[in-house]
Amino acid sequence: MRNNNKIPKPVIRRLGLYYRCLNRLNEEGIEFVASKDLAARLGIKSSQVRKDLSYFGEFGKRGVGYNVEELMKKLEGIIGVDKYWNVIILGAGNIGAAIANYAGLKKDKFNIIGIFDADRSKVGKKIGKLTVQHVSELKSFVQKNIIEIAVIAVPETAAQMVVEELETLNIKGIVNFAPVKLRTKIPIEDVDITLSFKSLVFRIERSKKEGN
Numbered sequence: 001m002r003n004n005n006k007i008p009k010p011v012i013r014r015l016g017l018y019y020r021c022l023n024r025l026n027e028e029g030i031e032f033v034a035s036k037d038l039a040a041r042l043g044i045k046s047s048q049v050r051k052d053l054s055y056f057g058e059f060g061k062r063g064v065g066y067n068v069e070e071l072m073k074k075l076e077g078i079i080g081v082d083k084y085w086n087v088i089i090l091g092a093g094n095i096g097a098a099i100a101n102y103a104g105l106k107k108d109k110f111n112i113i114g115i116f117d118a119d120r121s122k123v124g125k126k127i128g129k130l131t132v133q134h135v136s137e138l139k140s141f142v143q144k145n146i147i148e149i150a151v152i153a154v155p156e157t158a159a160q161m162v163v164e165e166l167e168t169l170n171i172k173g174i175v176n177f178a179p180v181k182l183r184t185k186i187p188i189e190d191v192d193i194t195l196s197f198k199s200l201v202f203r204i205e206r207s208k209k210e211g212n
């Protein structure tokens with residue numbers, strides 16, 4: 001198995017897709033899957049699937065394909081979802097509330113255990129099972145709980161300040177919804193919805209030019 005640091009980011013992203021797809025197959029009671037079927041479900045080439053998985057050793061058997069449950073377990077270990085991750089959310093607005101209410105995260109072992117806001121009028125409100133806490137409670141909450149991941153769902157103007165606070169609290173990774181490039185040493189994943197729209201528009205325009 002190669003060093004995980006050398007694995008390209010797109011491969012890591014696809015591992016999450018493989019994992020989700022394998023979960024579905026497992027729920028459907030399917031025991032084995034060929035790389036071409038996995039690829040077809042995800043709309044990618046089967047050579048890509050084989051290449052991606054080869055980063056982590058030999059998984060499949062010629063003619064039989066991959067054992068769904070076995071591959072799922074191995075991917076769990078590689079992606080890091082073989083354990084529960086505690087997550088906090090900064091910003092209890094539209095996005096913060098939507099993330100807190102999203103049951104899919106819990107299913108994938110991302111446990112949202114706290115949501116914080118700077119607006120005192122939101123403090124004490126219930127979002128799902130969580131109660132909004134004031135940001136001044138953040139430090140003591142992080143000290144009392146093992147929290148590795150934070151979601152930034154605050155306005156763009158507040159995001160850099162929030163990330164700096166998260167650095168002091170030793171948070172290990174961030175999912176950032178604010179549409180701004182944040183300066184931080186913490187691994188950060190930006191979720192940029194407008195970027196998806198722009199890239200879609202680019203593809204629509206290109207296919208129009210190609211006459212499809």
Ligand SMILES: NC(=O)c1ccc[n+]([C@@H]2O[C@H](COP(=O)([O-])OP(=O)(O)OC[C@H]3O[C@@H](n4cnc5c(N)ncnc54)[C@H](O)[C@@H]3O)[C@@H](O)[C@H]2O)c1
Pocket residue numbers: 090091092093094095096116117118119122135152153154155156158161162177178179193194
């Ligand atoms: N709503 C969307 O569809 C959408 C889509 C893509 C990206 N975004 C981005 O996500 C972020 C959140 O969007 P939203 O629609 O949820 O905004 P929102 O205004 O509904 O919520 C933001 C919340 O952050 C709180 N806040 C402000 N400063 C804070 C701080 N220092 N610490 C903690 N909380 C603080 C505010 O009180 C507010 O409750 C924004 O940066 C926005 O640009 C939103």
